Amino acid sequence: MTLDKIKERIEQAIPTTHVQILDLGGGDHIRAIVVSPAFVGKSLIQQHKMILDLFRKEIDSNDVHALTVKTLTPEQFDNL
Amino acid sequence: MADYKSLIQEQIKSRPVFVYMKGTPNMPMCGFSARVVEVLKMAGADFAHFNIMDDMSLFEELKTMNQWPTSPQIFVKGEFVGGCDIVCELFETGELQKMLA
Numbered sequence: 279m280t281l282d283k284i285k286e287r288i289e290q291a292i293p294t295t296h297v298q299i300l301d302l303g304g305g306d307h308i309r310a311i312v313v314s315p316a317f318v319g320k321s322l323i324q325q326h327k328m329i330l331d332l333f334r335k336e337i338d339s340n341d342v343h344a345l346t347v348k349t350l351t352p353e354q355f356d357n358l
Numbered sequence: 359m360a361d362y363k364s365l366i367q368e369q370i371k372s373r374p375v376f377v378y379m380k381g382t383p384n385m386p387m388c389g390f391s392a393r394v395v396e397v398l399k400m401a402g403a404d405f406a407h408f409n410i411m412d413d414m415s416l417f418e419e420l421k422t423m424n425q426w427p428t429s430p431q432i433f434v435k436g437e438f439v440g441g442c443d444i445v446c447e448l449f450e451t452g453e454l455q456k457m458l459a
Contacts, residue, residue: 323444326440326444330427330428337428338427345428348443
């Protein structure tokens with residue numbers, strides 16, 4: 279799965295103000311940094327689940343072996 | 359079929375922290391499992407583990423139960439808290455230490 283495809287899927291599924299996808303090696307170790315107002319008021323588990331659920335098929339088939347996620351609300355992002 | 363639900367309930371309540379991981383704390387078989395063990399040790403957590411490679415059916419049950427597709431999976435005081443990213447983040451913010459206190 280290409281980094282662009284991953285980015286596209288996230289952007290189509292939830293409203294985002296910033297999405298960055300990094301290849302940590304081998305094309306199947308991916309880091310996704312997602313900033314979205316949809317995360318406001320949600321727990322970390324819920325936030326991560328929103329992203330992981332989009333790639334359930336690829337994770338199950340090991341097409342994406344490792345997906346590390348960093349979620350931020352726009353406010354958290356601005357305060358970085 | 360083994361009663362995985364009861365087994366999991368027992369395991370997660372057996373210690374303050376319970377980790378479902380690939381491999382063991384002394385010999386983790388995946389970078390994320392290794393990192394979680396490292397973080398738990400730094401946090402001084404009293405934890406036990408289950409090597410999911412010993413019983414992949416249990417892991418399948420766990421995935422369904424938590425609606426969480428990956429390992430490791432970490433429970434604090436019987437509650438599912440998430441995977442490696444979340445535990446590391448909770449440690450960095452000091453939240454994990456508070457949960458363990």
